[in-house]
Amino acid sequence: MxxxxxxxxxxxxxxxxxxxxxxxxxxxxxxxxxxxxxxxxxxxxxxxxxxxxxxxxxxxxxxxxxxxxxxxxxxxxxxxxxxxxxxxxxxxxxxxxxxxxxxMLVAALIIGYSAVNTLIKAWRMKPAAKKVPAAAADDPAVLAETAVEQVGDAAANEDAELAPTPIxxxxxxxxxxxxxxxxxxxxxxxxxxxxxxxxxxxxxxxxxxxxxxxxxxxxxxxxxxxxxxxxxxxxxxxxxxxxxxxxxxxxxxxxxxxxxxxxxxxxxxxxxxxxxxxLRFIFGGFLIVAAVVLVLNELGILG
Known part of the structure; x- marks a missing residue:
């Protein structure tokens, strides 16, 4: 080479x-x-x-x-x-x-399981709370709406995460x-x-x-x-x-x-x-790609 x-x-x-x-x-x-x-x-x-x-x-x-x-x-x-x-x-x-x-089969199975588990947890999580724009910081209506959204997101995340509370x-x-x-x-x-x-x-x-x-x-x-x-x-x-x-x-x-x-x-x-x-979505997606590549390779599809 x-x-x-x-x-x-x-x-x-x-x-x-x-x-x-x-x-x-x-x-x-x-x-x-x-x-x-x-x-x-x-x-x-x-x-x-x-x-x-x-x-x-x-x-x-x-x-x-x-x-x-x-x-x-x-x-x-x-x-x-x-x-x-x-x-x-x-x-x-x-x-x-x-x-x-x-x-290669063992690798693909382990990676695939980890990917599915990670993506399920990521899907159950809610996006990060929105920040209040500086121009609207003094608007009571905007503040009230943001507070409600944050409380709702927190409750949803609490219900979604079945794992121990993160440190x-x-x-x-x-x-x-x-x-x-x-x-x-x-x-x-x-x-x-x-x-x-x-x-x-x-x-x-x-x-x-x-x-x-x-x-x-x-x-x-x-x-x-x-x-x-x-x-x-x-x-x-x-x-x-x-x-x-x-x-x-x-x-x-x-x-x-x-x-x-x-x-x-x-x-x-x-x-x-x-x-x-x-980060969870990136990790899960990365693992799925890796698992698929390994399987396709062993089946002779990629080479």
Whole structure:
């Protein structure tokens, strides 16, 4: 392959992956695996291994930015990451002995379930309350109408959200503190994410983010950054194992990583200004696209 195909193109892809990573709390593996297979002609096992290798620098850059801006819960991320680090080598071993179509099918099923769950919750949420224009700030009628809308939106959101009440966003002084039970739940979530990470070659964010929302009760913005902290920890043992087995394409992985670092920093900044309902829709839509691409690829429709 020429320089453009082997390095420049993967770096450009990495920028987009990094933005998704920083905004949505994922390592980008759900996009990288089909790209490595379709665009670069890698084998299934090399695609998953190279994806897992690329996830680490992407997650680190995004996680650092989230920590700086306090849009994460580090204690929960560490708990989930340590749990996942215990199971990701098992996932790699299972992938080695499984047929390629089964690996991709499992990935598509997990991603699809997470997508539907996220989109349902986003649909039930009401848009953010409207701001009163400065020119109408003194108009009693406008103020009364706005107050009614805000109360109605709050009530609708309360009825729609079946998950635990999200932990309040940090004010900038300290990170949210969780109970021991919440941290244990986080570690359990990490166990499942680590297995999926090693098996499918993804970071596991598509599992952790929805479960952190529903079981732990943190907000979407907090879950994005927290997931990245966990991903950068749980992927390490799996990458070491894949490297020993000789399954990683280091040139493509490094090129994508170079592009993903600035992209992840940008995505982490965007997460602070994008409304949570919109963020949920973006996340769910992204997962659906990834699941469809994997299925079509295994059916031979895309290549």
């Amino acid at each position: 020429d320089l453009f195909t082997s390095f420049v193109l993967p770096a450009v892809v990495g920028i987009g992956i990094g933005i998704l990573s920083g905004m949505l709390g994922i390592g980008g593996g759900t996009v990288l695996v089909p790209i490595f297979r379709l665009a670069f002609g890698m084998s299934p096992i090399m695609s998953t291994a190279t994806s897992l290798f690329t996830i680490i620098p992407t997650s680190i850059s995004g996680a650092v930015s989230h920590v700086r801006h306090k849009t994460c819960v580090p204690s929960l991320g560490i708990a989930a990451g340590l749990g996942g680090a215990c199971t990701s080598p098992i996932g790699v071993w299972l992938a080695q002995i499984s047929p390629a179509w089964l690996v 309040a966003a940090d004010t900038g002084k300290s990170f949210p503190k969780l109970t021991r039970k919440q941290l244990l739940i986080g570690a359990a979530i990490g166990l499942g994410a680590g297995l999926a990470s090693g098996y499918v070659g993804v970071g596991g964010g598509f599992i952790m983010v929805p479960l952190m929302l529903s079981l732990v009760g943190i907000s979407m913005k907090q879950a994005s950054g927290t997931s990245l902290i966990a991903v950068m920890l749980l992927a390490i043992p799996g990458v070491i194992e894949q490297g020993i087995l000789g399954n990683i394409n280091y040139m493509a992985g490094i090129a994508v990583a170079i592009g993903s670092i600035p992209g992840a920093i940008l995505g982490a900044r965007l997460v602070r200004i994008v409304p949570e309902r919109m």
